[in-house]
Amino acid sequence: MDWEGKVNAVQEPGKGMHAEHTASLHLPAPTVWPMVLGLGITLIAAGLVTNETISVLGLVLSSMAAVGWFRNVLPREKQEQITVPVSAEAAAQASAQPFRSPHTPVLVRPAYSFVSGIEAGLAGGAAMAIIAIVFSWIKFHSLWYGINLLAAGSFIGWTDAPDSFLSQFHPQGLLAALAIHALVSVLVGLLYGAMLPIFPRKSLLTAGLIAPLLWSALACSMMKVVSPILSERMNWWWFVLSQVAYGLVAGAVINLRVKVRSAEFQALPFATRAGLHTDAKIGKDEGRR
Amino acid sequence: MMPPQTAGAMTFDSPPSHPKLWLDAVNEWFTTVDHKRIGMLYIGYALVFLLIAGLEAAVMRIQLAVPNNHFVSPQVFNRMFTMHGTTMVFFVGMPILFGFGNYLIPLMIGARDMAFPRLNAFSFWISAFGGLLLYFSFIGGDGLYGAGTAPDVGWFAYAPLTAKLFSPGHSTDYWILGVFLSGIGSVGTALNIVTTIVCMRCKGMTMARMPLLPWLYLVTSAMVFIAIGPLTAAQMMLGFDRFLGAHFFDVQAGGSAVLWMHFFWIFGHPEVYILVLPAFAFANEIIPVFSRKPIFGYSAMVGATVLIGFISLGVWAHHMFTVGLGPAGNTFFTLATMIISVPTGIKIFNWLATLWGGKIRFATPMIFSIAFLFQFLIAGLTGIMLSAAPFDWQLGNSYFVVAHFHFVLVGAILYMIFAAFYYWFPKMSGKMLSETLGKWHFWLFTIGFHLTFDFMHIPGLMGMPRRIYTYEADRGWAVWNMIESIGMIFQAAAILIFVWNVVRSYRHGEEAGPDPWDAWTLEWSTASPPPHYNFAEEPVVHSRRPLWDLKHPQAPDSDYE
Numbered sequence: 001m002d003w004e005g006k007v008n009a010v011q012e013p014g015k016g017m018h019a020e021h022t023a024s025l026h027l028p029a030p031t032v033w034p035m036v037l038g039l040g041i042t043l044i045a046a047g048l049v050t051n052e053t054i055s056v057l058g059l060v061l062s063s064m065a066a067v068g069w070f071r072n073v074l075p076r077e078k079q080e081q082i083t084v085p086v087s088a089e090a091a092a093q094a095s096a097q098p099f100r101s102p103h104t105p106v107l108v109r110p111a112y113s114f115v116s117g118i119e120a121g122l123a124g125g126a127a128m129a130i131i132a133i134v135f136s137w138i139k140f141h142s143l144w145y146g147i148n149l150l151a152a153g154s155f156i157g158w159t160d161a162p163d164s165f166l167s168q169f170h171p172q173g174l175l176a177a178l179a180i181h182a183l184v185s186v187l188v189g190l191l192y193g194a195m196l197p198i199f200p201r202k203s204l205l206t207a208g209l210i211a212p213l214l215w216s217a218l219a220c221s222m223m224k225v226v227s228p229i230l231s232e233r234m235n236w237w238w239f240v241l242s243q244v245a246y247g248l249v250a251g252a253v254i255n256l257r258v259k260v261r262s263a264e265f266q267a268l269p270f271a272t273r274a275g276l277h278t279d280a281k282i283g284k285d286e287g288r289r
Numbered sequence: 290m291m292p293p294q295t296a297g298a299m300t301f302d303s304p305p306s307h308p309k310l311w312l313d314a315v316n317e318w319f320t321t322v323d324h325k326r327i328g329m330l331y332i333g334y335a336l337v338f339l340l341i342a343g344l345e346a347a348v349m350r351i352q353l354a355v356p357n358n359h360f361v362s363p364q365v366f367n368r369m370f371t372m373h374g375t376t377m378v379f380f381v382g383m384p385i386l387f388g389f390g391n392y393l394i395p396l397m398i399g400a401r402d403m404a405f406p407r408l409n410a411f412s413f414w415i416s417a418f419g420g421l422l423l424y425f426s427f428i429g430g431d432g433l434y435g436a437g438t439a440p441d442v443g444w445f446a447y448a449p450l451t452a453k454l455f456s457p458g459h460s461t462d463y464w465i466l467g468v469f470l471s472g473i474g475s476v477g478t479a480l481n482i483v484t485t486i487v488c489m490r491c492k493g494m495t496m497a498r499m500p501l502l503p504w505l506y507l508v509t510s511a512m513v514f515i516a517i518g519p520l521t522a523a524q525m526m527l528g529f530d531r532f533l534g535a536h537f538f539d540v541q542a543g544g545s546a547v548l549w550m551h552f553f554w555i556f557g558h559p560e561v562y563i564l565v566l567p568a569f570a571f572a573n574e575i576i577p578v579f580s581r582k583p584i585f586g587y588s589a590m591v592g593a594t595v596l597i598g599f600i601s602l603g604v605w606a607h608h609m610f611t612v613g614l615g616p617a618g619n620t621f622f623t624l625a626t627m628i629i630s631v632p633t634g635i636k637i638f639n640w641l642a643t644l645w646g647g648k649i650r651f652a653t654p655m656i657f658s659i660a661f662l663f664q665f666l667i668a669g670l671t672g673i674m675l676s677a678a679p680f681d682w683q684l685g686n687s688y689f690v691v692a693h694f695h696f697v698l699v700g701a702i703l704y705m706i707f708a709a710f711y712y713w714f715p716k717m718s719g720k721m722l723s724e725t726l727g728k729w730h731f732w733l734f735t736i737g738f739h740l741t742f743d744f745m746h747i748p749g750l751m752g753m754p755r756r757i758y759t760y761e762a763d764r765g766w767a768v769w770n771m772i773e774s775i776g777m778i779f780q781a782a783a784i785l786i787f788v789w790n791v792v793r794s795y796r797h798g799e800e801a802g803p804d805p806w807d808a809w810t811l812e813w814s815t816a817s818p819p820p821h822y823n824f825a826e827e828p829v830v831h832s833r834r835p836l837w838d839l840k841h842p843q844a845p846d847s848d849y850e
């Protein structure tokens with residue numbers, strides 16, 4: 001008996017409704033905080049036409065409600081479990097594939113790990129460096145142009161240096177560029193390591209295109225302040241390309257570690273993916289209160 | 290020797306659980322996030338305000354029944370029409386329609402709840418508290434230490450009457466804040482409805498198989514997003530004027546009073562369609578079931594609805610012809626308004642075609658729907674008359690306009706709300722409403738409605754302005770006003786019968802069973818009232834009428850779609 005059979009059973013009460021199998025499902029648990037928030041905001045407004053103390057009371061109530069509401073949904077939405085009568089087939093189906101409630105412990109390591117972020121950053125940084133060197137070779141027949149250009153931001157004397165100067169090897173340039181590049185690469189790698197598990201769907205698109213484009217746009221707008229020489233002489237097409245290379249490699253490294261593209265991972269609850277919640281806690285504090 | 294013992298036994302026996310049960314019930318309703326309960330909260334709240342705003346209308350009709358009357362003071366009269374209009378639009382119309390939407394949409398699309406259950410509760414409560422704040426103005430309108438007064442600037446609160454100079458005290462501030470809060474709730478619920486419809490349809494329910502009610506609510510909710518913004522913005526600007534001394538609407542300081550009119554009607558006209566589309570939605574569900582035929586022209590209905598939604602965003606200045614918009618403005622807004630009659634006409638033809646050749650059952654929901662068709666047609670015709678700018682110059686702000694929009698708001702919207710009530714009350718309560726009392730309700734209300742609002746056109750044509758406090762006997766308006774006021778008595782009697790019907794049927798009504806009307810949409814496939822979880826197993830649908838398919842496996846709709 002499927003859903004359609006069930007309807008007929010409902011329409012003829014007494015037939016087929018008892019001796020039923022059951023399944024359990026979850027619905028959001030009742031909570032008083034939405035009402036308290038409504039009351040709080042109303043009192044804030046009412047204070048404008050009565051007395052300031054009413055507004056203060058409203059503000060207090062609203063803050064309490066905001067915290068209460070937050071805790072109602074994070075790290076995990078509070079739910080109540082309900083047992084419902086279902087047809088034999090549905091029950092058999094449910095027992096064949098064990099029902100996975102959000103309360104069942106899931107054996108996955110917490111998604112967020114510093115190590116994978118650092119690794120991703122370094123690997124991505126290397127990919128980016130290769131693109132930068134290719135760019136230098138094609139445009140200036142020099143391995144060092146890109147490196148010196150990045151370093152130029154930290155040497156005041158280099159601000160008006162000619163291209164020929166930037167095409168030569170300078171040890172202090174290499175050291176400064178390495179430091180800047182490693183630091184930024186690792187920081188962004190950590191960001192990727194945190195972000196991809198939270199938004200695992202379309203991770204290739206996020207890591208390989210959207211993030212690099214956003215990052216490039218951000219860099220474009222800030223570069224004039226951070227390093228005027230870089231913003232003047234940089235080739236933006238190549239810059240975006242190097243960002244994409246960084247994103248793809250960093251994303252691939254994180255995927256190797258965390259398997260964000262697997263279906264199992266994507267089925268994990270948001271709180272687990274975001275690292276707000278580790279496995280140990282799942283299974284406790286069920287339902288309301 | 291007996292009394293102490295029995296007393297002791299009594300206190301012990303009489304279960305202490307009684308007060309606790311009551312508190313439990315209150316607690317359940319205050320903390321619920323179930324769309325059905327929130328829907329019923331919306332509807333119950335709106336019905337209470339319907340009675341209050343109806344009383345305010347009654348006060349006005351008594352005041353205007355005879356010339357030179359002083360039943361209430363002019364000040365009270367102003368408060369009555371302001372609160373009547375504001376309440377009916379923001380605290381009756383919006384909540385009752387959102388209430389039905391909340392209750393019905395998840396059931397009709399085979400979902401277990403709305404997309405954002407907690408936002409849903411918040412939206413209800415903030416709207417509800419907004420209404421209470423508005424009515425608190427009767428006690429605290431002048432500020433807590435003065436005598437209270439309610440807002441008295443009319444429901445569209447034109448500038449510069451709302452400036453601090455002309456409206457001292459806090460009465461207008463109560464209007465701003467109460468309506469502002471209800472606007473937050475409206476946007477929240479609209480967001481919820483759109484997300485629910487887009488994301489939570491059950492297996493097999495494509496957009497093209499969705500019942501028309503959710504379709505129309507989708508368009509209504511989209512319009513709420515667009516319309517409420519300008520109103521809220523204008524109210525904040527007015528608040529700045531009044532609290533901080535800004536000059537947005539202060540003409541003498543370089544502000545503009547016409548700016549307020551634009552802002553208000555950019556909200557106000559779409560608002561009419563926000564209220565009427567759900568009424569159309571009820572008609573789309575009820576008329577086919579009681580004609581025993583599927584709706585005629587499903588896709589045309591959807592298309593017409595979307596068109597109405599779009600066009601209604603571009604007609605607002607027909608409320609402002611008397612401002613003097615110039616030839617270009619007059620022409621544009623006259624034509625735009627007239628064009629709305631095309632998709633509206635398509636709808637009326639589709640309903641008639643659904644009735645045509647059907648096996649019509651004249652149950653109470655159906656007779657309200659049929660009256661709706663006629664009355665909405667008349668409302669549309671006077672609307673087209675008023676859309677012609679020169680005609681409007683004559684009759685703008687007269688009782689003709691009042692009669693016109695009451696044909697829309699009462700003759701169309703309230704009638705369909707009654708129809709919806711008779712149709713879905715069995716689903717919500719498990720009990721049928723009494724058909725006999727329903728027929729009494731219908732006929733008394735219809736007689737009263739036509740006595741009041743048919744005859745209201747006449748003094749309007751004779752030049753009686755709206756919002757007038759009283760009038761001289763030699764104007765020739767007296768007879769018509771007396772007839773209108775007598776109509777009010779019939780309407781009040783009908784409403785009392787309705788309330789009695791609801792109370793009595795809830796207690797002793799006939800059991801409804803899951804599907805009392807032999808209907809076709811998913812809400813009738815589950816028990817009445819539906820369990821908390823709506824459907825034990827997620828429904829799967831194959832056509833627009835899933836229950837028809839189940840009841841007629843030999844000739845399912847799915848063969849023809």
Ligand SMILES: [Cu+2]
Nearest residue numbers: 558605607608
């Ligand atoms: Cu209009």
